[in-house]
Amino acid sequence: MHVFDSGAALAEGLAGAVASALSAAIATRGQACIAVSGGSTPKAFFKALSGKPIEWSKVVVTLVDERFVAPDSDRSNEKLVRDNLLIDAAAAARLEPLYYPAPTAEAAAAAAAKQTASIGRPFDVAVLGMGSDGHTASFFPGGTRLAEALDPATPRGVMTMEAEGAGEPRLTFTFSSLEDARLLVLHIEGNGKKEVLAKAEAPGDEAEMPIRAMLRRASSPLQVYWAP
Numbered sequence: 001m002h003v004f005d006s007g008a009a010l011a012e013g014l015a016g017a018v019a020s021a022l023s024a025a026i027a028t029r030g031q032a033c034i035a036v037s038g039g040s041t042p043k044a045f046f047k048a049l050s051g052k053p054i055e056w057s058k059v060v061v062t063l064v065d066e067r068f069v070a071p072d073s074d075r076s077n078e079k080l081v082r083d084n085l086l087i088d089a090a091a092a093a094r095l096e097p098l099y100y101p102a103p104t105a106e107a108a109a110a111a112a113a114k115q116t117a118s119i120g121r122p123f124d125v126a127v128l129g130m131g132s133d134g135h136t137a138s139f140f141p142g143g144t145r146l147a148e149a150l151d152p153a154t155p156r157g158v159m160t161m162e163a164e165g166a167g168e169p170r171l172t173f174t175f176s177s178l179e180d181a182r183l184l185v186l187h188i189e190g191n192g193k194k195e196v197l198a199k200a201e202a203p204g205d206e207a208e209m210p211i212r213a214m215l216r217r218a219s220s221p222l223q224v225y226w227a228p
C-alpha cells in the first residue's frame with residue numbers, strides 16, 4: 001500500500017508512477033494505453049497527470065467503466081476525463097470512449113468492444129476505483145451480469161451491467177481485460193474506503209464485494225494508493 005499524507009500528495013505520487021509507466025511503454029512499444037476510472041476520487045490525479053511531460057500523442061486513454069449517458073452529462077466518466085485529464089499537452093492523447101449514442105446499452109457495449117478490441121492487450125496502466133459497497137469498475141454487488149463479468153473465462157471486452165446501486169445501465173471492461181495490466185492500481189481516499197478495503201481483504205464471497213476478485217485473482221499485483 002502506497003500511503004500519502006493528503007489527497008494532493010497522493011495525486012502527485014500516483015501521477016508520477018503512471019507517467020513513468022506510460023513513458024516506459026512508449027520507449028518499449030512506441031505507444032501506451034491507459035484505462036482510468038470515473039467517480040469522485042480521480043479528479044486531482046487527472047489534473048496532476050495532465051501536467052506530466054509525456055509524448056501524449058502516443059497515448060490512448062480509455063475508461064475502465066462508464067454510465068450509459070451522453071458525454072455532456074455530469075454523470076459521464078468520459079466528460080470527467082475530457083475536462084480534467086485531456087487538457088493542455090494531454091489533449092493530444094486519443095480517447096477511446098465506452099459510450100456510443102446507440103439505442104440500447106447493449107448496442108453501445110458492442111460498439112465499444114469493437115472499437116477497443118486492438119488496445120489493452122494488456123493495458124499498460126489500469127487505475128481502478130472502489131465504491132463503498134466494494135464495487136470496482138462496474139462490477140456491482142447484485143449486478144445482473146456480475147458472474148459473467150468476473151469469470152476469467154469471459155474474454156477481454158466491454159459488456160453491460162445493471163444494478164440497484166448503479167443508477168443508469170453501465171458499460172464495463174471485463175475482469176479479464178483489466179487484471180493483467182502492467183501497472184494495476186487501486187486508487188482510494190479516506191478512512192471509510194480504507195475500512196471497506198480491510199473488509200474486502202477478509203474472507204468472504206467475491207459477489208458481495210467484487211473488488212475481492214482483483215485483490216485475490218489479478219495476475220498483476222494490485223498496487224493500492226491511499227490518503228486519508
Ligand SMILES: O=C1O[C@H](COP(=O)(O)O)[C@@H](O)[C@H](O)[C@H]1O
Pocket residue numbers: 036037038039040041042064065066067077128129130131132136137138
Ligand atoms: O461508479 C463508479 O464509482 C467508482 C468509485 O467512485 P467514487 O466516487 O467512490 O470514487 C468508480 O471507480 C467507477 O469508475 C465509477 O463508475
